[in-house]
Amino acid sequence: EWDEWVELEEESEADAGEPTGPVPVVAVVGRPNVGKSTLVNRIIGRRQAVVEDTPGVTRDRVPYDAQWIGRQFTVVDTGGWEPDAKDRAAAIAAQAEIAIGTADVVVFVVDAVVGSTDVDEAAVRMLRRSAKPVLLVANKVDNAALEVEATSLWSLGLGEPHPVSALHGRGSGDLLDAIIKAMPEAPPVSEPGVRGPRRVALVGRPNVGKSSLLNRVSREERAVVDSVAGTTVDPVDSLVEIGGQPWQFVDTAGLRKRVSQASGTEYYASLRTAGAIEAAEVAVVLLDAAEPISEQDQRILTMVIEAGRALVIAFNKWDLVDADRRYYLDKEIDRELKRIPWAIRVNISAKTGRAVEKLAPALRTALESWETRVPTGQLNQWLTALVQATPHPVRGGRAPRILFATQAGVAPPRFVLFTTGPLDAGYQRFVERKLREEFGFAGSPVEVSVRPRK
Numbered sequence: 310e311w312d313e314w315v316e317l318e319e320e321s322e323a324d325a326g327e328p329t330g331p332v333p334v335v336a337v338v339g340r341p342n343v344g345k346s347t348l349v350n351r352i353i354g355r356r357q358a359v360v361e362d363t364p365g366v367t368r369d370r371v372p373y374d375a376q377w378i379g380r381q382f383t384v385v386d387t388g389g390w391e392p393d394a395k396d397r398a399a400a401i402a403a404q405a406e407i408a409i410g411t412a413d414v415v416v417f418v419v420d421a422v423v424g425s426t427d428v429d430e431a432a433v434r435m436l437r438r439s440a441k442p443v444l445l446v447a448n449k450v451d452n453a454a455l456e457v458e459a460t461s462l463w464s465l466g467l468g469e470p471h472p473v474s475a476l477h478g479r480g481s482g483d484l485l486d487a488i489i490k491a492m493p494e495a496p497p498v499s500e501p502g503v504r505g506p507r508r509v510a511l512v513g514r515p516n517v518g519k520s521s522l523l524n525r526v527s528r529e530e531r532a533v534v535d536s537v538a539g540t541t542v543d544p545v546d547s548l549v550e551i552g553g554q555p556w557q558f559v560d561t562a563g564l565r566k567r568v569s570q571a572s573g574t575e576y577y578a579s580l581r582t583a584g585a586i587e588a589a590e591v592a593v594v595l596l597d598a599a600e601p602i603s604e605q606d607q608r609i610l611t612m613v614i615e616a617g618r619a620l621v622i623a624f625n626k627w628d629l630v631d632a633d634r635r636y637y638l639d640k641e642i643d644r645e646l647k648r649i650p651w652a653i654r655v656n657i658s659a660k661t662g663r664a665v666e667k668l669a670p671a672l673r674t675a676l677e678s679w680e681t682r683v684p685t686g687q688l689n690q691w692l693t694a695l696v697q698a699t700p701h702p703v704r705g706g707r708a709p710r711i712l713f714a715t716q717a718g719v720a721p722p723r724f725v726l727f728t729t730g731p732l733d734a735g736y737q738r739f740v741e742r743k744l745r746e747e748f749g750f751a752g753s754p755v756e757v758s759v760r761p762r763k
């Protein structure tokens with residue numbers, strides 16, 4: 310049984326190359342000074358200092374979070390190549406190639422006032438070979454009179470030019486509409502909205518003390534709430550106020566009525582556990598501190614991790630733990646819980662009430678980690694430093710490069726690394742570990758997937 314989860318883990322590692330619905334990436338490419346940074350500023354809707362006036366400054370692949378009409382995406386400002394590079398056409402081709410590889414949509418910017426140049430035409434040849442959707446932007450169309458200039462860009466063979474003034478905003482709404490239309494199913498922006506009580510699954514094998522704990526917290530806090538304004542609670546759930554906040558313990562009907570687990574086979578008990586975990590945001594996995602950590606305990610932990618729920622491990626029956634047991638328990642924890650060093654642990658006794666008040670803060674911390682969103686800029690600053698300090702090992706004279714990363718989602722945090730090729734499993738784990746070291750995520754699983762450019 311123990312081997313079973315090891316296998317499961319390896320399996321999920323093999324899957325790790327498949328990202329789960331990453332946020333679409335839009336790359337903005339073009340010659341220097343056509344207004345790419347100004348356009349990116351316009352798209353992300355803030356007038357921050359993306360535009361770098363220092364000539365020759367390389368703003369290579371800087372990603373920003375953006376949204377439009379309720380859709381979110383990442384926009385990558387592919388700043389540039391050295392303006393004085395010997396072979397500019399080759400430089401733009403190389404840059405465009407990287408941008409094309411990582412992007413879902415390419416926005417190709419041309420200065421409509423200058424018109425198309427040799428460099429633009431070189432880039433177009435590259436763009437047309439790719440299967441990626443390309444939107445042609447005729448920038449610096451500051452007024453209607455200049456739209457004529459934009460029309461001449463039809464000659465580039467990229468379809469209809471979108472006349473835009475990145476500087477003044479003219480035409481940028483229409484361009485954003487077109488970008489959204491060209492994107493693969495962009496995930497909707499999650500609305501914060503009104504939220505009911507957080508949903509908790511109280512799980513563990515029979516006799517670890519689940520009903521005792523539920524009774525304890527209900528009694529301790531006295532206020533077993535029947536309803537919270539604006540929410541409906543399933544009758545099989547329990548609404549309990551702990552640590553000054555209501556929590557919805559899902560599928561606890563059986564526990565409350567003290568219907569023994571014996572009423573179902575172990576199979577049904579495990580289905581029920583899986584259902585509760587699925588319905589919850591955070592799981593409290595109860596372990597019996599007086600007993601060795603069992604295979605059944607491991608299976609329940611695996612269910613939580615695989616469901617991507619926040620996790621608090623509560624060692625119950627702590628009143629039975631003496632110095633001797635403590636010694637062995639520490640060893641067991643090192644050995645058996647090695648795969649989840651990030652889980653938050655509390656040592657409690659449902660019987661005496663010991664440390665039960667630690668449960669609510671632990672739940673809150675785990676949920677906070679679970680919903681953490683790392684700003685893209687911060688993420689990539691950290692990643693750049695990491696990759697510089699410890700580059701990917703060279704295999705057969707080649708090493709894949711990580712181009713940039715985005716956070717594709719929360720609950721749990723999901724990250725996508727955009728790379729020039731598949732990463733070594735060991736190196737990917739290294740990045741994951743460092744990601745945790747930097748950003749924490751105590752109490753939450755974290756997913757990292759790799760998207761090699763095509």
Ligand code: GDP
Nearest residue numbers: 340341342343344345346347360449474475476
């Ligand atoms: P990049 O090198 O392609 O990123 O170009 P920048 O965004 O740095 O812009 C180059 C110059 O063009 C700057 O002086 C901008 O103010 C100017 N610029 C950008 N967009 C427009 C526009 O729509 N109209 C006008 N008139 N100038 C623009």
Ligand code: GDP
Nearest residue numbers: 515516517518519520521625626627658659660
């Ligand atoms: P469940 O099957 O997980 O709901 O477990 P129960 O709450 O029914 O508890 C199983 C047994 O463990 C009962 O005899 C409880 O009295 C006992 N128990 C529960 N919590 C504790 C605890 O913290 N300390 C001790 N010593 N016994 C406990």
